[in-house]
Each structure stands twice: as structure tokens, then as C-alpha cells.
Amino acid sequence: MFTRQGPTLGELTVQALSSVERGYDLLAPKFDHTPFRTPGVVLDATVEALAGHGPFADGLDVCCGTGAGLNVLESLCDNRATGVDFSTGMLTQARDAHPDATFVRADARALPFTSGFDLAVSFGALGHFLPADRPALFESAYRALRPGGLFAFPIEAPPPPTSSWFWLTHGFDLTMRVRNAVWRPQFVMYYRLSALPDVTADLSAAGFETTSVELTAAGEYRPGSPRCLLVLAHRRR
Numbered sequence: 001m002f003t004r005q006g007p008t009l010g011e012l013t014v015q016a017l018s019s020v021e022r023g024y025d026l027l028a029p030k031f032d033h034t035p036f037r038t039p040g041v042v043l044d045a046t047v048e049a050l051a052g053h054g055p056f057a058d059g060l061d062v063c064c065g066t067g068a069g070l071n072v073l074e075s076l077c078d079n080r081a082t083g084v085d086f087s088t089g090m091l092t093q094a095r096d097a098h099p100d101a102t103f104v105r106a107d108a109r110a111l112p113f114t115s116g117f118d119l120a121v122s123f124g125a126l127g128h129f130l131p132a133d134r135p136a137l138f139e140s141a142y143r144a145l146r147p148g149g150l151f152a153f154p155i156e157a158p159p160p161p162t163s164s165w166f167w168l169t170h171g172f173d174l175t176m177r178v179r180n181a182v183w184r185p186q187f188v189m190y191y192r193l194s195a196l197p198d199v200t201a202d203l204s205a206a207g208f209e210t211t212s213v214e215l216t217a218a219g220e221y222r223p224g225s226p227r228c229l230l231v232l233a234h235r236r237r
């Protein structure tokens, strides 16, 4: 899963014992060599799925990290893309990779934008928000969008219990629960706390009208069973 340019086990351990923000600051220079960066196949499938929903002028990448989602915005939006993240280290990497984009350091639960964007995307970050934090995240994204704007993000379909990913993600979440019970600061990252029905209910409560499409091109557990769905949450006009 990790290449030689990626973090060592020692570095990963120190990062995992830090807060989310500090952990990503430390990981930032090597983040693009980890499996945590959203793969190109998911980004490409997202561009394809969103192409018919435009036109989009201004785009926002929520929890942009080193800028994976900015590639999506640069393909779909007419104006400069904006990336927002709370990790200074990740923003530094993103700035180097996307010199034409605008970057803002902020907590995604309190975005400093009002009706500024036609499209907001977010990749690989939902697991960093506990269910209790999702209302603030979604209300914040809702405020950032113009009426009629779209908030789109991929979400994993539940893996079948016969897959190794099922056991890996459940094992990871259990480890994080134990870690967070005995260690401060917390590192919130759970794979299995963001089921689509719960996420959809929270989006509706924030005011969104929500649908989803299958991202078959991003991979399947078995034929006809896609690994990923793209959530499409529309701010009402």
C-alpha cells in the first residue's frame, strides 16, 4: 500500500498519535505517496458524473488536502478553484501543486463563505467527522453554495463481508476507538460511521435535496456492485 517515498512506520505512528490537524501537517510532504490520497480513477469518474450538471463558474474543494479535488474543479469550473483545509502543511503542498488556485485555511464545520460557489466537492474526508459533527459540516457547505449549487462527494458502498476491505476497515475503526478511548488528542477517522442513509438524512436536515449515482468506473466489489457512489446534494433555488 505504501511506496518507498511514503511515510515510515515510525512516522505513521507519530502522526496517528497526534490530532487530525497536526497529523496531516506532519504527513503532508509524503501524503501523495500514501493510499490516503484520492486515486485518479475516483477523480476521473467524478468528473464524468458531474459533467452534465454544469455549467459551473466557481468551485470549492472542502478538505482539499494536497489538492486532489482541485483537479476535478479545474476540469469542470470556468473560474479559479478554491481549496479549504485546516492543515497548514497540506495547504502548502496544495499551493505548490495548484499555483492558480486560491487557498483558505479554515475548519470545514465553519467555512468562511456565503453563497460564493456553484459547485463544492469533497474527497476522502467524511470519515474525519463524527455523526455529531456532520450537521455543522453540511450547514457550512450549504451556506457556501449559491442557490441551486451542488455539493458532490463520493461515499463508499458497504463492502461485502467476504471482502478483505470489510475486515480491514472494521479492524481499523476498532483500533481507532481503542486509541481514542485511551489517548489525547483524539484522531477522528472512522471508515464505517458514514452510511449513505444517515448522511442523506443529515444533508436533508441541512436543507439539501439529495440523490446519488453509482461510480461504476471507480471499481466494483463484484460485477454490478460498485465500490463507490457519488452523493449529489443540491442547495434549493
Ligand SMILES: C[S@@+](CC[C@H](N)C(=O)[O-])C[C@H]1O[C@@H](n2cnc3c(N)ncnc32)[C@H](O)[C@@H]1O
Pocket (backbone or CB within 6 Å): 020, 021, 024, 036, 037, 038, 062, 063, 064, 065, 066, 067, 068, 069, 084, 085, 086, 087, 090, 106, 107, 108, 109, 122, 123, 124, 125, 128
Ligand atoms: C484523507 S485527507 C484527503 C485530502 C484530499 N481531499 C484527497 O482526497 O486526497 C483529509 C483532509 O481533510 C482535512 N480535514 C479533516 N478535518 C478537517 C476539518 N474539520 N476542517 C478542515 N479540514 C479538515 C485534513 O487536514 C486532510 O487534509
